[in-house]
Amino acid sequence: MLSLIGKRLMFAIPSLIGVVIVTFLLTRALPGDPAAYFAGPSADKQAIEEIRKKLGLDKPLIEQFFRYTADLAKGDFGNSLTTGQPVATEIRNRLPASAELTLLGLMVSVMIAIPLGILAATRPGSWIDHLCRVTTTAGVSLPVFFTGLVLVYVFYFRLGWSPAPLGRLDVFVSTPPNVTGFYLIDSLIARDWEAFRSAFNQLILPTATLAIFSLAPIARMTRASMLAILSSDFVRTARASGLSPRAVIVTYAFRNAMLPVITTLSMTFSFLLGANVLVEKVFAWPGIGSYAVEALISSDFAPVQGFVLTMAVMYVLINLIIDILYGVIDPRVRLEG
Incomplete structure (x- = not known):
């Protein structure tokens, strides 16, 4: 296992170097002149x-790049030209807000999507199978910012059930002592x-927005993987041996169906990192996504470079x-590693 981890870390180093180079070049290729922006009209x-x-x-440009990489090494x-504060400090202060929202959204989607996918696979053609298809289609089709705006309109503006989408806490509530950075x-x-x-009330709508967006691929992959495993020979043998349906599904089928689901989880998390930027702007969430957008607007x-490197x-x-x-x-993965 240690050799596998070491190999993965070695493969990650060229990727991070490539991210640094591409990010540096792309930021320099952005339209607009930062000097003219900060000098004023x-x-x-x-x-x-x-x-x-x-x-x-x-x-x-090459001298700017070497200076940038030398600073990164330290x-x-x-x-930030906008705030005058060190970017590392800003990211460190804002990262817990983004991490709390993203991880909670992923946890909620996993708790819904995996049982939904298993039930849909074990009952093909039933109402729950159709519900899984409709839910996943809606999750894939709806843009994440549109879902957030609809939830705000319905639950805050029309029904008044949700607090105003203005950050992590109500304006009249004091911030708890900082230990982990996660307000909950x-x-x-x-x-x-x-x-x-x-904090919980403020998290409900943005978490639901990310969960709706991310549960679609997880539920679809769980359903497809379970269908493939349930039709395999070893599952039929387990059923013929007299094992209970619960033991067959949980012990044999689900564990063998987990690998593609975990792969989908990693891909979904990377999608959430990008979707989180839009969600933070919709809900005025003080995370690194909104910080990067504001920096991008002001060139x-x-x-921007710190945000992309942190995401990488x-x-x-x-x-x-x-x-x-x-x-x-x-x-077998450990043996191959």
Whole structure:
């Protein structure tokens, strides 16, 4: 298992280097001039050139890249031109908000999608099978920002059941002491039930938005994988041996159907990282997605580069966890590693 982890980490290094190069080049290819943006509309050409020189944008592209990589090697992502704060500090402060929302959305979708896919596979043609198809089709077809806007319109504007989509807590509730950065966990640790209730209520709609978006591929893959396994010879043999249907489905079929489902989970998580950017803007969520969008609008290179690199590292870590789960479920993966 350790050799497998080591190989995966070695393969991840060239990917991260490629992400750094591509991100640097793409940010420089964006339309607009950061120096002109921060100089203001009334600035003359000389003032713009002075700001460009101060930002180091007058240097050759290769020199800018080497300076950027040298700073990265020291853990310095640069400073945001908009806020004036170090990008690493901004990302560290905002990452828990994005992680709490994304992980909770994935957990909710898994708790719904996997049982739904199993029931649909064990009862083909039934009403629950049709429900699975309709649900997955709707989840794939609806854009995530549209789903969020519809939920806000129905449950906040029309029914008034949900709080205003304006961040992680109600404006009259104090932030719990920072331990993990996850407000649900921190409020439980502090036994601040008012903050917990407020954080939970604020999470319902954005979590539902991400869950609707992500449960479709998980449920479809679970159903397809279970159908394939249930028609295999060893399942028929287990049934002929007199094992209970529950034992056949849970012990034999589901465990063998897990590998493609776990692969889909890793892909779904990567999709959620991208969808989270739109959800954060819809619900005014103070995460790294909204931070990157604001930086992109203002042609602020450093936050955009830091955001993309952070997403790449998270994706590598998720794939590493998936590879470890492969080894736990299927011993042949450990032997191949």
